[in-house]
Every structure is written in C-alpha cells, then in structure tokens.
Amino acid sequence: MDRKGILAARVSVFIVSICFIAMGIMRNEHFVVFKKAVKICLECIGLG
Amino acid sequence: MKNKENISRTRLIIQIIMAVFFNGYVIGFAKGKIFTGATKALCVPVLNCYSCPGALGSCPIGALQSVLGGRKHRFPFYVLGFIMLFGIVFGRFICGFLCPFGLIQDLLHKIPVPKIKVPNLIDKPLRFLKYIILILFVILMPLFFTNDFGISSPYFCKWICPVGTLEGGIPLVFLNESLRNGLGFLFNFKITILIVILVLSLFIYRPFCKYLCPLGALYAFFNKFSLYQMELDKEKCIGCKKCEHACKMNVKVTKNINSFECIRCRECEKACPVNAINSGFNLKKSEEKCENKEKTV
Incomplete structure (x- = not known):
C-alpha cells in the first residue's frame, strides 16, 4: 500500500474510533464498563 | 550516530514506569481492595486486569466481554473505539513497551537457562491460536453462551487469562480471608495456566504474547498502518x-x-x-x- 493509502487508512480509523467512543458514551456503555470494573470480578480472579 | 546502548535500557525503564502507572493504586494492595474511582470507566491500552488491587483503569478485553455479554448492548462501540484508537496510534508497540505482563515475561526470559527454539512446524500454526481465542472466547462465547437472564461470563478472563490470576487473584486471595474460602477447581486451574506460562517464559520468549493474547491479536491488524x-x-x-x-x-x-x-x-x-x-x-x-x-x- 502506498503512502497516501496508509495515511487515508490512519485518518479513517482515527475518525471512526473517536465516533465509536462518542457513540458508546451516548449509549452509556462507559457505565457498563465502570460498573463491571469497580466490583471484584470473581471469574477473572479464579473464584467464579 | 545512533546510540544503541540505551535501546534495551530505555525500553525496560518505560515498561516499569507503565506497569506502575497502570497499577498505581498502592492503597489497594495494602487494604486488599480494588480502586473504584472514575478512571475505571476508561480502558487502558494493555491487558491489565481491572480486579488487580492497583488497577486504575479497565482491561479492554475484560470490558469487551462485559459489554458483549451484557443484556442491553451488543455492539461494543465504546470499548472498540478505544482499542482502535490505541491500535492506530501504537500498534503492537503497546505489547513491546507498555504491557506489564509482557514485562514479566521479558524479565523471566533474562534468567540464564537454556533457551528453546520452537520448531517452525509448531510455531507457525500455533501463532494463529491467539486469533482463535479472540474470536471464540472473547467475542462468540460471551455473545451466545448466556444464562437465563441473558448475561454471560467473561470466558477468556474466566478460563484462560493468567494476568487476572497474577495481578488480581493472588493478591486479593492473599489479603482477604473471605475470598480464601472460595478457592476451588477454577482457581487451581488458573494457577496451573499461570505457572505453565511463567515457566515457559524462562525457555521461550513471550509465549503468551506469541500464542495466546487476544489483545495482541487485535493490535496486530494495526501494525502496518499505525503511527508508530x-x-x-x-x-x-x-x-x-x-x-x-x-x-x-x-x-x-x-x-x-x-x-x-x-x-x-x-x-x-x-x-x-x-x-x-x-x-x-x-x-x-x-x-x-x-x-x-x-x-x-
């Protein structure tokens, strides 16, 4: 892939990633992540 | 003239700093509790269990499974956005420079024991295993293997991930008597996986990164396009x-x-x-x- 193609891929992925994060916040997905992360995950530590 | 003497030392210093940075909640290790602050809503770029007492952010693979396996949301925009952002900027630079479990494998491999070169006949096909683990344990199983309430387990975290055992399981079990009462088959199984990977690291360079890590598998796709x-x-x-x-x-x-x-x-x-x-x-x-x-x- 030539330099222009790589640059286009980088810009596209960057824009899509920012849009995805914003869409996730609008759907309150960050709360889902937060709620999971602030409790001890018994399955993750081998007690599940 | 490039100063090559410092390449390895600089990498080691960065790895140590990042390991401390991602697990900076030192009080958690003292009290046997995990951090519950707002930064836990953010994904870190590395495989770092959010049940580690010191963890300040969320593991992206754990978060991916929790969103995929939750009742409401199916397409994980938020977590995928973070993974894509880290991937397009860093690619697998994250594996080489930022990952704490990568650091542990690197340090173990420095111990002077005979090293094993895995034959290409085994090494090459085994490299695809991490992609199979990504698709099966991280994506498909949390999507389709749900309980009666429509919620599923984080299958990769539960059955494979040695990082959760090392960073979360061992310190929390050591510091909390109530958790010690819950020890059973799953803990023994995960400890066995952890020990096997750590022992293999003595003889083979980064066996977890090469063959098992689903996050490395994801970032691999960005290597050709990343800024680094x-x-x-x-x-x-x-x-x-x-x-x-x-x-x-x-x-x-x-x-x-x-x-x-x-x-x-x-x-x-x-x-x-x-x-x-x-x-x-x-x-x-x-x-x-x-x-x-x-x-x-």
Missing part, C-alpha cells in the same frame, strides 16, 4: 540477517518488518551493523528523503 512504524532502508541493508537472528518474535525483518508478530522491541534495530533500521512516530522525513533521492537520480 519500523522501517528498513533497503539501500543501506547488506543482507547480513543479523536483525532476523536478533528478533525473538521470529519476524522475517528483511521481508516484512511491520509484520503482525512484531512487538517493536527494537532488538533488530540494535543488532543492525549499518543502521538500516529505524523506528518511531515520525518516519515521514526519512520516506521523503528517499523519494527526493529517487527524483534527483
């Missing part, structure tokens, strides 16, 4: 293959320097006798120099 790139100057290259001999991830450096398997450790750059290998975020200048040279010739 490795570059081989073919005009300077004398074909001595010292770079390939130095590469512990068995990358064919002269053929595909930005391979899926490259973790950007820069050992090839260090080994090159003619400074034909460069790496960094700003390789545009060297590309332009080559283009200008071609135009004038």
Whole structure:
C-alpha cells in the first residue's frame, strides 16, 4: 500500500474510533464498563 | 550516530514506569481492595486486569466481554473505539513497551537457562491460536453462551487469562480471608495456566504474547498502518540477517518488518551493523528523503 493509502487508512480509523467512543458514551456503555470494573470480578480472579 | 546502548535500557525503564502507572493504586494492595474511582470507566491500552488491587483503569478485553455479554448492548462501540484508537496510534508497540505482563515475561526470559527454539512446524500454526481465542472466547462465547437472564461470563478472563490470576487473584486471595474460602477447581486451574506460562517464559520468549493474547491479536491488524512504524532502508541493508537472528518474535525483518508478530522491541534495530533500521512516530522525513533521492537520480 502506498503512502497516501496508509495515511487515508490512519485518518479513517482515527475518525471512526473517536465516533465509536462518542457513540458508546451516548449509549452509556462507559457505565457498563465502570460498573463491571469497580466490583471484584470473581471469574477473572479464579473464584467464579 | 545512533546510540544503541540505551535501546534495551530505555525500553525496560518505560515498561516499569507503565506497569506502575497502570497499577498505581498502592492503597489497594495494602487494604486488599480494588480502586473504584472514575478512571475505571476508561480502558487502558494493555491487558491489565481491572480486579488487580492497583488497577486504575479497565482491561479492554475484560470490558469487551462485559459489554458483549451484557443484556442491553451488543455492539461494543465504546470499548472498540478505544482499542482502535490505541491500535492506530501504537500498534503492537503497546505489547513491546507498555504491557506489564509482557514485562514479566521479558524479565523471566533474562534468567540464564537454556533457551528453546520452537520448531517452525509448531510455531507457525500455533501463532494463529491467539486469533482463535479472540474470536471464540472473547467475542462468540460471551455473545451466545448466556444464562437465563441473558448475561454471560467473561470466558477468556474466566478460563484462560493468567494476568487476572497474577495481578488480581493472588493478591486479593492473599489479603482477604473471605475470598480464601472460595478457592476451588477454577482457581487451581488458573494457577496451573499461570505457572505453565511463567515457566515457559524462562525457555521461550513471550509465549503468551506469541500464542495466546487476544489483545495482541487485535493490535496486530494495526501494525502496518499505525503511527508508530519500523522501517528498513533497503539501500543501506547488506543482507547480513543479523536483525532476523536478533528478533525473538521470529519476524522475517528483511521481508516484512511491520509484520503482525512484531512487538517493536527494537532488538533488530540494535543488532543492525549499518543502521538500516529505524523506528518511531515520525518516519515521514526519512520516506521523503528517499523519494527526493529517487527524483534527483
């Protein structure tokens, strides 16, 4: 892939990633992540 | 003249700093509790269990499974956005420089015991295992294997991930008597996996990263496009293959320097006798120099 193609891929992925994060916040997905992360995950530590 | 002496030392220092940074809640280790602050809503770029007492952010693979396996949301925009952002900026530089479990494997591999070179016949097909784990344990199982309430377990975290056992399981079980009462088959199974991976790390370089890590598998797709790139100057290259001999991830450096398997450790750059290998975020200048040279010739 030539330099222009790589640059286009980088810009596209960057824009899509920012849009995805914003869409996730609008759907309150960050709360889902937060709620999971602030409790001890018994399955993750081998007690599940 | 490039100072190559500092390449390995700089990487080690960055790895240590990042391990401390991602697990900076020291009070958690003292009290046997996990951090519950707002930064837990953010994904860190590395495989770092959010049940580690010191963890300040969320593991992206754990978060991916919790969103996929939750009742409401199916497409994980938020977590995928973070993974794509980290991937397009860093690629597998994250594996080589930022990951705490990568650091542990690196340190274990420094212990002077005989090293094993895994035959290509086994090594090459086994490299695909991490992609199978990604698809099966991280994506499909949380999506389809749900309980009666429509919620599923984080299957990769539960059955495979050694990082959760090492960073979360061992310190929390050690510090909390109530958790010790819950020890059983699953804990023993996960401890066995952890011990096997740690012992293998003595003899084989980064076995978890090569064969099992689903996050490394995801970031691999970004290696060719990420802002951080490795570059081989073919005009300077004398074909001595010292770079390939130095590469512990068995990358064919002269053929595909930005391979899926490259973790950007820069050992090839260090080994090159003619400074034909460069790496960094700003390789545009060297590309332009080559283009200008071609135009004038």
